[in-house]
Amino acid sequence: MIYVLLPIYNEAANLPGLIERIQTGIERLGFPYTVLAYNDGSTDGSDTITRELASSHPLVLLGEPENKGLGHGFASLLKEVCARSESDKDVAIVLDSDNSHNPELFGFMLEKLRQGFDVVIASRYLSDSRVVGVSWFRQFLSLGASWVMRILFPIRGVRDYTCGYRAYSLPCLRKAFDKFGDKLVEEPGFACMAEMLLKLRTLPVLAVEVPLLLRYDLKQGASKMDIRKTIKRTLRMIYRLKAAKQIVS
Numbered sequence: 001m002i003y004v005l006l007p008i009y010n011e012a013a014n015l016p017g018l019i020e021r022i023q024t025g026i027e028r029l030g031f032p033y034t035v036l037a038y039n040d041g042s043t044d045g046s047d048t049i050t051r052e053l054a055s056s057h058p059l060v061l062l063g064e065p066e067n068k069g070l071g072h073g074f075a076s077l078l079k080e081v082c083a084r085s086e087s088d089k090d091v092a093i094v095l096d097s098d099n100s101h102n103p104e105l106f107g108f109m110l111e112k113l114r115q116g117f118d119v120v121i122a123s124r125y126l127s128d129s130r131v132v133g134v135s136w137f138r139q140f141l142s143l144g145a146s147w148v149m150r151i152l153f154p155i156r157g158v159r160d161y162t163c164g165y166r167a168y169s170l171p172c173l174r175k176a177f178d179k180f181g182d183k184l185v186e187e188p189g190f191a192c193m194a195e196m197l198l199k200l201r202t203l204p205v206l207a208v209e210v211p212l213l214l215r216y217d218l219k220q221g222a223s224k225m226d227i228r229k230t231i232k233r234t235l236r237m238i239y240r241l242k243a244a245k246q247i248v249s
Contacts, residue, residue, distance in 0.1 A: 005092055009042055010042045029106065052121070130212075145234065157212070176203060191230055195241070
């Protein structure tokens with residue numbers, strides 16, 4: 001079973017197209033799947049759109065009326081998939097709900113997991129990767145943050161520490177929850193993606209990357225990320241984890 005995890009905050013305009021792309025991508029592969037969507041207090045009718053889509057797709061809507069941040073939704077989805085899964089062969093794929101991540105990449109990610117990797121990251125920093133519709137300044141800041149993470153906390157095979165488009169094996173997620181419990185994801189915002197990877201770094205897991213085609217030009221609506229704030233939160237998160245001795249250089 002493939003579990004597709006979608007943290008949602010005000011993405012009503014993007015959800016119908018994304019769900020159709022997910023269905024097309026997975027049905028082409030011939031695997032059973034379930035979409036677990038977490039509505040994080042959206043105010044634009046995302047919950048209504050998601051319920052309508054659930055009538056014609058294998059989609060389960062979770063969430064709360066109050067906005068608690070990406071980290072809370074991400075953690076809730078990880079817990080839900082671990083509770084639902086009955087096989088170590090199951091896979092969890094997390095991607096953004098704004099239609100900027102291409103579900104057509106699923107096949108490549110699943111093949112890497114089949115080869116024995118535990119985490120597959122859709123990376124912006126491989127030779128075949130492309131980023132469309134993102135300002136050069138934002139790309140520069142993201143690349144700088146990537147280099148800092150690579151220098152301070154190297155992980156073999158990993159360049160992109162912050163992209164949330166990833167595939168996880170269920171044994172990997174269970175190992176992570178066994179070690180960290182409810183503290184696996186503590187960051188409320190976008191820094192949660194780097195936090196997750198730094199904590200997985202302390203476990204015997206294998207990570208690999210595949211090229212990402214990031215299409216911000218397909219996204220409707222403004223970005224939810226304040227990149228300067230996210231960088232500051234990430235640096236604070238690193239200091240907190242090091243002080244608590246949850247990660248090592």
